Amino acid sequence: MASIELSMRGHVAEVLLNRPGALNAIDDEMDRALAAAWERIDGDPNTRVAVLRGAGERAFCAGGDIAAPPTGRGGLSFGGGLTGIGGRLQRLRKPLVCAVHGYVLGLGFELAMCADIIVAADDARFGLPEARAGIIDHCGVVHRAVRQLPHHVAMAMIVASQTLDAPRAAQYGLVNEVVPLESLDIAVQEWTDKILGCAPLVSQAAKQAALDGLDISLEEALAARYPLIDLYSQTDDYQEAMCAWRERRAPEWKGR
Template sequence: MSAPVRMDVRDGIAVITLDRHEVRNAIDQPTAEAIAAALDELDDRPDIRVGVLTGTGAVFSAGMDLRAFSATGERPVSRTRGGFGIVEAPPAKPLIAAVEGKALGGGFEMVLACDLVVAADDAWFGLPEVRRGLVAAAGGALRLPRRIPRSVAMELVLTGEPVNAARALELGLVNRVVRPGAAVDEARTLAAVIAANAPLAVRTAKLLVGRSADWPAEEAFARQAPYTDAVRSSNDAAEGARAFVEKRAPEWTGT
């Protein structure tokens, strides 16, 4: 049996591919654990700066593998990262979703756990859980209102109707739209820009964007200070200044 998740690392970028096209890249328990393990590797390896999450075939992911669930009753929840191996504990390093085809239900919730989204122009995004007597409990109802206007998020959550890539781009849910088949290449191009930056600064910037969402305005600068001070006093900050003065590319160490 082939592995449900493949990981290819080149030039500081890890492309993590869901490889269960025969079931539309649906996630069962072993696949959730494999995704979590891939994200652990992404965070642990110093030679990886950015991740790209994608799927094989014509569908990004259909979400939970309902056949596996009906057979065993087991939900695809990782011990360490929650549902689908990602939704409760996304990686500390930046992760870009490269979406071809449909990302519905849990597949969309996996996209919402990523930081940036590149989509083919035939991609669709939706949370149809209410049409099946369920709630989008793997982050859909929680994250979507933070990514797009609340009233629009409410419509998608309550109606279950999907939006296409063009509409998702208008809403700011998607960063870039490309021709079908080009999502991974464009995601790698975007990832390369991020990977060229100081890794400690990038990780800290991502952390602050996430954690500051519910900080009181009057406390925000004081709360961010320990993080930004640590970056400012890092070896990479000194190297960045030297490289600028010497008109050369910086050599980051991540320290």
């Protein structure tokens, strides 16, 4: 059984963490498979949005596999390079929606925080078990947690392994929506439909600018130029946007 499954549904790439017997813990094989999946998704002009899920009923991802921990060599870094832990950070250009349920722990928590949209089932539990387990290595998740959560909420997770349930995660802005587990697929579909209704090249250009701008001061970000934004006026979709506006109709995006 493959450690992940990658499938296409129209303009949507579906990535499934597929080690339910190990609570989808990430080992070297899964790390390499994720790296290949992200590269394929970003390189495919037909793909406009990616969706990440975890197989099985108990967990989205329980973190790195302690029995066979990922090294980051074959997969660029843990999470296939998406997290940047232990190797090169690979920022996915396409919008990423993550559907989480059950345990979302350690490296799995980190992987979820790499998404642009997080939809959580009401049974989702986010946690950093490192302090309680007495095991730590790299632990890049702490850097995202303390940036994406209120300081003291993040620190409680970091130093006391305090877990965070889905409603509180929504309260703190960590997730976009909390739904009953049986409604998770419907909610994810609604989010992907929202993204597919937008100009794909604009979504990608705006995402690049937003993330690149985080690395510099606000003043520098406002003054900077961003390649995908600069190129957009030369695309077919820009011309389609202008025509649709003049003709008072819905645009038909081509992604080119």
